[in-house]
Structures are given as C-alpha cells and as structure tokens.
Amino acid sequence: HCRERYKSQKELLENAATFRQRNLPIDLIVQDWQYWGKYGWNAMRFDEAHYPDPAAMMDSLHRMNMHLMLSVWSKVDPNSEVGRQMTEKGYYIPKTSWIDFFNPDAAAFYWKNFSERLLKPYGIDAWWQDATEPENDDLEGRRIMKGTQPGERFRNVYPLKVSEKVYDGLRKDDPERRNMIFTRSAFPGIQRYGSVFWSGDVGNDWETLRRQIVSGLGLVSTGLPWWTYDAGGFFRPGNQYNNPDYIECMLRWIQAGTFLPLMRVHGYMSDTEPWRYGKEAEQIIAKYLEIRYRLLPYIYSEAARVSYDGSTLMRPLVFDFPGDEEALKQDIEYMFGPSLLIHPVIEKGASTYKSYLPESASGWYDFWTGKQYAGKQYVETSVSLESMPVFIKGGSILPWGPAKQYSAEKSDEPLALLIYPGADATFCLYEDEGTNHNYESGAYSQIPITWDEAKQTLTIGKRQGSFEGMQKKRTFTIEKGNTKKEITYTGKRLKVKL
Numbered sequence: 053h054c055r056e057r058y059k060s061q062k063e064l065l066e067n068a069a070t071f072r073q074r075n076l077p078i079d080l081i082v083q084d085w086q087y088w089g090k091y092g093w094n095a096m097r098f099d100e101a102h103y104p105d106p107a108a109m110m111d112s113l114h115r116m117n118m119h120l121m122l123s124v125w126s127k128v129d130p131n132s133e134v135g136r137q138m139t140e141k142g143y144y145i146p147k148t149s150w151i152d153f154f155n156p157d158a159a160a161f162y163w164k165n166f167s168e169r170l171l172k173p174y175g176i177d178a179w180w181q182d183a184t185e186p187e188n189d190d191l192e193g194r195r196i197m198k199g200t201q202p203g204e205r206f207r208n209v210y211p212l213k214v215s216e217k218v219y220d221g222l223r224k225d226d227p228e229r230r231n232m233i234f235t236r237s238a239f240p241g242i243q244r245y246g247s248v249f250w251s252g253d254v255g256n257d258w259e260t261l262r263r264q265i266v267s268g269l270g271l272v273s274t275g276l277p278w279w280t281y282d283a284g285g286f287f288r289p290g291n292q293y294n295n296p297d298y299i300e301c302m303l304r305w306i307q308a309g310t311f312l313p314l315m316r317v318h319g320y321m322s323d324t325e326p327w328r329y330g331k332e333a334e335q336i337i338a339k340y341l342e343i344r345y346r347l348l349p350y351i352y353s354e355a356a357r358v359s360y361d362g363s364t365l366m367r368p369l370v371f372d373f374p375g376d377e378e379a380l381k382q383d384i385e386y387m388f389g390p391s392l393l394i395h396p397v398i399e400k401g402a403s404t405y406k407s408y409l410p411e412s413a414s415g416w417y418d419f420w421t422g423k424q425y426a427g428k429q430y431v432e433t434s435v436s437l438e439s440m441p442v443f444i445k446g447g448s449i450l451p452w453g454p455a456k457q458y459s460a461e462k463s464d465e466p467l468a469l470l471i472y473p474g475a476d477a478t479f480c481l482y483e484d485e486g487t488n489h490n491y492e493s494g495a496y497s498q499i500p501i502t503w504d505e506a507k508q509t510l511t512i513g514k515r516q517g518s519f520e521g522m523q524k525k526r527t528f529t530i531e532k533g534n535t536k537k538e539i540t541y542t543g544k545r546l547k548v549k550l
Contacts, residue, residue: 057084092129119177184211212239219245256285282318308396349451391448395441414446414474446474
C-alpha cells in the first residue's frame with residue numbers, strides 16, 4: 053500500500069493498524085519521500101521531528117506482520133552530510149545532484165552510506181529506488197565514468213546500474229533476507245536484481261487505464277516480467293473521495309491490478325487507504341484483496357516459473373494463442389498465468405461487456421458463475437461495479453488458498469484444488485521459505501498435480517524436494533463443479549477419482 057505520502061511515524065503506524073483493524077489484507081506499507089525533512093533531499097536519515105524512533109517503527113510494523121518499503125533516490129542534496137562528501141570525492145554527474153553510478157567508486161560510496169545509515173540500523177524490508185532515469189534529461193551533455201563517456205549515450209542504462217549496486221549490496225550486507233527493489237525506470241536485465249518496474253506518474257482516467265494495460269503487455273513481452281502501475285492513477289482529482297465517477301474508475305484500476313505481477317495502489321497528495329472512499333468502495337476493494345490472497349498459491353508457483361523457466365505472469369494473448377488471428381487483435385485482454393483470462397473494464401457505467409474467448413478445444417469458464425463457454429467466439433457477460441470479466445481456461449487446475457491478512461499467515465483451512473475440466477491439465481505447486489535465498493541452493497518443494505480428463509482422475513504426485521518449515525502433512529480439498537472431496541496428503545503419490 054502506497055500513498056504520497058505518510059508525513060510522520062505516528063501517521064504511518066496509525067494507518068497500518070487500521071488496515072489490520074478493518075481486516076484489509078496487506079503485506080507491505082510504503083514510506084514515500086521527504087521523511088528526511090531538514091537534513092536535505094535523500095540525506096539517508098529520518099528527521100527526528102516526525103520520525104523520532106525508526107527502529108521502534110519497524111518493530112511495531114513487524115509485530116503487525118507487516119513490512120516497510122522506503123523511498124531512496126539516486127540523487128543526494130549536495131548540502132547534506134552525505135552530499136558534501138560526494139562533492140569532495142567528485143562522485144556527482146557534473147552540474148547535477150545525481151550520483152554517477154557508472155563510476156564504481158561513486159556507486160560503492162553511495163551503497164556504503166545507504167547500508168550504514170538505513171539498512172543496518174533499522175532492518176528496513178524493501179527499497180523504492182525512485183527516479184532512476186535521472187529526471188530532467190540530466191545526463192544530456194554531461195560526462196560520466198570519471199569524465200570519459202558522454203552521458204546521453206548511456207542514459208537508458210542508468211536504472212540498471214542503480215539496481216545492480218543496491219542488489220549486490222543487499223546480498224552482501226543483508227544476506228539472510230530476500231531483497232525487493234521498486235524502480236521507476238528499467239533496462240533489459242534488471243529482473244536479475246530483484247527489481248519491479250512501475251510505469252511512473254500517470255493520470256487517472258479511463259483512457260489512461262487502457263493505455264496502461266496495453267503498455268504493460270508490451271513491456272512484459274520484452275523480457276521484463278515484473279511490472280505494475282499506480283492503481284487509481286498518480287494524479288487524482290481534488291474531490292476524489294466523494295466523486296462517484298472517479299471512484300468507479302479507481303475501482304476498475306484496482307480490480308485489474310489484482311491480476312498484475314504486483315498489486316499496488318498509489319496517488320499524489322492523496323490518502324489512498326480504501327476506507328477513505330466510502331463503505332461500498334471499501335467492501336469492493338476488500339473483495340479483490342481477498343481474491344489476490346486466495347490466489348497466492350497460484351501466483352507464487354507461477355512466479356517461480358518466471359525464475360526457473362523464463363515465463364511471465366502477465367501474458368499477451370499471442371503467447372498462448374499464436375494461431376488465433378482474432379485473439380491477436382485484443383489489446384487489453386491478457387492471460388494471468390496459464391489459466392486466467394483477464395479483461396479489464398475500461399468503460400464508465402458498463403453493465404455488460406463483450407469479451408473474446410480464444411480458440412480452445414476445452415472451452416472457458418466464467419470465474420464468477422462457473423458457466424462454460426466454447427472458445428473462438430465473443431461472449432457478452434454481465435458486469436457490475438463489483439465484477440469484471442475473468443475466465444478460466446478449460447483443462448486447468450487452479451489452487452485456491454485460504455483467506456489471509458498477510459501472506460505468511462498460518463491457516464487451518466485446506467488448500468483447494470479447483471478442477472476446470474474439458475482437457476487434461478497439469479499444475480506444479482511450488483513452495484519455499486518465502487523470505488530468504490535458500491531456494492537458490494535447492495531448499496524448495498514441488499508437488500506435481502495432473503488431471504486425466506478421460507478417467508476423471510486427479511493425481512497428486514510425489515513431493516519433490518523440501519525446505520525448513522515445510523508442511524509435511526496437509527489437507528487438500530478437490531473441487532470439480534458440485535463435486536468436492538477432502539484428502540490428506542503426506543508427500544506420497546495419491547489418485548482421486550471424481
């Protein structure tokens with residue numbers, strides 16, 4: 053959850069606690085810029101007048117099972133304590149306040165201060181590397197790499213170098229925790245550095261929402277799988293909290309954002325918490341937050357396929373239906389993983405919506421009603437302010453987890469395996485410790501699951517691998533239409549006839 057901005061430690065903690073009190077699921081809350089106050093832009097310290105005890109703030113958030121992301125820029129006020137040292141050492145891009153990340157000494161000094169002033173004292177969980185362009189064409193006409201190269205030739209590479217330095221520093225100075233970097237600009241290869249890219253400071257209207265989906269699909273097609281947007285738009289109307297037209301559009305942003313690689317809301321000079329927009333809006337947002345958390349077993353397993361198999365969560369239809377010419381004409385429909393077809397609503401006041409279902413011998417199922425449709429046709433479905441067109445491909449196994457308030461929350465509710473018949477299906481349920489790098493040395497498990505359409509049989513295969521804290525014995529609920537069976541799984545191969 054993000055907004056521009058929390059203005060004090062007290063305000064941030066009060067809002068974090070309200071999420072928990074109102075049972076609105078959240079894992080990460082973001083402190084945007086200007087927490088440095090009197091110390092100067094990105095001085096890499098909190099102004100005690102408003103953030104008297106950042107370590108206690110972190111402890112309070114962690115007791116709420118919540119993490120903090122902090123905004124840290126690539127520019128530093130030359131008059132700040134760090135900035136004066138940067139100036140003395142010649143580490144700025146000339147005539148700017150941006151650090152020359154192409155100079156290894158400058159990058160190393162930036163990280164040294166970052167680590168000693170922010171990471172080590174407080175144990176902050178994630179990092180927002182904002183404005184990694186740099187802004188205002190500040191590389192144009194300037195020399196970089198200790199004055200040896202023209203900045204404009206390498207300007208697009210700058211965000212890659214920032215993420216690389218922060219990632220390498222985190223692996224060295226915070227090796228026990230999996231890192232997460234959020235960056236406004238990207239370059240090919242940045243996914244290697246635990247970086248998620250968002251589309252910047254955008255407007256809030258219907259056409260902007262449409263363009264965001266189109267551009268996001270283009271972006272992930274280039275090999276950058278981790279993308280999101282400012283749900284609700286960054287620039288918002290002054291009457292956003294009681295403007296029904298804006299609230300309708302905002303809800304459509306958030307609904308589509310449920311099915312993006314990262315679900316996130318943000319807004320300039322805005323208190324973006326769901327309860328600000330009225331009871332109905334809060335209830336709808338809560339509904340989609342629950343869907344997101346119930347989908348986590350599916351999303352996390354597909355996220356693993358991004359790392360291991362070069363897959364992508366958000367998929368333009370050409371990836372899965374290259375032979376369907378009509379599918380290739382769809383500019384805002386997309387697959388979210390191999391099973392979910394998403395059609396964002398980008399029209400005001402929609403009560404019905406026409407969606408194209410790509411060619412599929414196994415057909416498609418309406419996510420909300422379960423109604424089955426044949427593929428290679430347009431279908432018109434009812435939509436309300438609470439619903440958007442979502443379809444599940446026939447021949448799918450969709451893991452559906454328990455409702456949670458945060459991702460690591462333990463639950464006695466079984467993991468449901470939802471079978472959408474029509475063809476043979478496979479799914480690999482991936483799990484690991486979730487917070488560290490132990491998966492890189494094999495500390496993870498995979499459970500292969502297959503559906504035999506002819507025999508109407510689900511096989512849960514032998515579990516492969518293990519990790520600390522793994523559930524060795526668990527309950528699965530297998531559901532196909534109105535048929536439901538509950539089984540106990542201990543890691544050995546099981547067959548279930550439905």
